[in-house]
Amino acid sequence: MPVLRSGPVRSVRRLLTAGILLAALCLPGLLPARAAAAPARGSAYMGMGVLAHDGRGGAPRATAAAQTEGVDVSGYQGSVAWATLWSSGVRWAYTKASEGTYYTNPSFTQQYNGSYGVGMIRGAYHFATPDTAGGAAQADYFVDHGGGWSRDGRTLPGALDIEWNPYGDACYGKSASAMTGWIADFLGRYKARTGRDAVIYTATSWWSQCTGNYSGFASANPLWIARYAADPGTLPGGWGYCTMWQYTSSGPTVGDHDRFNGALDRVQALANG
Numbered sequence: 032m033p034v035l036r037s038g039p040v041r042s043v044r045r046l047l048t049a050g051i052l053l054a055a056l057c058l059p060g061l062l063p064a065r066a067a068a069a070p071a072r073g074s075a076y077m078g079m080g081v082l083a084h085d086g087r088g089g090a091p092r093a094t095a096a097a098q099t100e101g102v103d104v105s106g107y108q109g110s111v112a113w114a115t116l117w118s119s120g121v122r123w124a125y126t127k128a129s130e131g132t133y134y135t136n137p138s139f140t141q142q143y144n145g146s147y148g149v150g151m152i153r154g155a156y157h158f159a160t161p162d163t164a165g166g167a168a169q170a171d172y173f174v175d176h177g178g179g180w181s182r183d184g185r186t187l188p189g190a191l192d193i194e195w196n197p198y199g200d201a202c203y204g205k206s207a208s209a210m211t212g213w214i215a216d217f218l219g220r221y222k223a224r225t226g227r228d229a230v231i232y233t234a235t236s237w238w239s240q241c242t243g244n245y246s247g248f249a250s251a252n253p254l255w256i257a258r259y260a261a262d263p264g265t266l267p268g269g270w271g272y273c274t275m276w277q278y279t280s281s282g283p284t285v286g287d288h289d290r291f292n293g294a295l296d297r298v299q300a301l302a303n304g
Contacts, residue, residue: 069198073134075158076105076127077232078280078287080195081257085236088260091278097294099123103156103277103287106136110145116284117149123291123298125190128155128177131163135176143177147185152302154187155179156232159217162196162203166216170224180225180304187302188227190255191217194237207243214242218252227304228252230274238267245269253301255289274301 100120104111105127116124124146127136136142139155146153157173164172178189193214195201202210214231221229231248232255238244249269256263256273263276275289282288291298 072198073130074107075130075160075197076107076287077103077125077156077158077192078194078257078277079197080201080237081234081259081277082280084195084201085234085258088258090261091290092261096292097297099291099293099295099298101125101275101289101291101298102282102285103127103289104138104142104285106138108142108285109138110141111138112284113145113149113151116146117151119283121151121288122295123152123154123187125154125156125187125289126177127192128157128189129169129173130158131160132168132172133163139177152185152187152298154190154230154302156190156192156230159191159193159214160196160198160203161193161205161210161213162199166213166218167220170217170220174221174224178221180227182304184299184303187298188229188253188304189221189225190230190232191221192232194233194257201237202241205241207241207245211242211245211247214248218248230255232257232275232277233267234258235265235267242267 099122101123102116102121103125126139126142128139129135143153143155155178157169157178159169173189180186180188196203218229228251230253234257244267246269253274254266254270255275256266257277258264259279263273266273273292275291277287277289279288280286
């Protein structure tokens with residue numbers, strides 16, 4: 032009777048084992064996860080990076096100080112139920128007008144005019160992309176596409192939304208000094224075009240990381256802080272208080288809800304300049 036040597040048997044077993052392992056690795060649940068694709072240009076909105084970078088720390092504490100409820104919206108919300116928001120106590124709103132020098136919100140008219148139509152004090156914001164065009168060029172684009180200001184008592188100054196880059200490097204590939212220079216160019220051109228100092232919307236952790244916690248804008252530009260927690264927390268350099276606070280991305284009717292640091296007459300004062 033012929034004797035089967037052990038060498039070929041081991042080889043066959045090795046091949047079978049390798050085949051089983053390869054088949055297992057090809058099962059959908061065992062494949063390595065693909066890297067998340069970057070969102071489409073233009074889809075950014077105020078607070079887009081807050082949860083991912085700062086997380087959520089609970090609901091805001093009750094306070095005796097007067098605060099006025101607001102919301103911020105973008106193209107993501109589409110047509111907004113402004114009458115419902117008004118009935119719930121919302122009295123001011125900001126609408127995304129533009130991003131970079133390449134995007135305008137297709138829902139801007141309904142959102143910007145709709146909030147005004149129910150009686151709210153409204154304003155527009157620009158999502159900054161400092162890696163695509165200069166600050167002055169983006170300020171011009173913003174003003175030319177809905178970000179202007181009028182002395183009608185119900186239009187707030189434009190807001191610069193400067194936060195984590197949803198499309199790439201958090202600081203848009205800029206050093207702290209280059210970033211503060213870009214912001215200064217935007218703010219300077221906006222004031223030259225409108226006569227108003229723009230509001231700065233940001234998060235303390237981003238501001239510290241990407242501007243070196245620069246304090247030079249605090250004397251002129253109102254601060255709108257993003258923090259989903261019990262209070263606004265530590266503020267960026269130079270600001271002793273925040274004018275507005277985005278406190279949640281999961282509020283009623285639309286997700287992003289905000290509080291103005293003061294009663295309605297203080298909102299009107301900011302609108303009047």
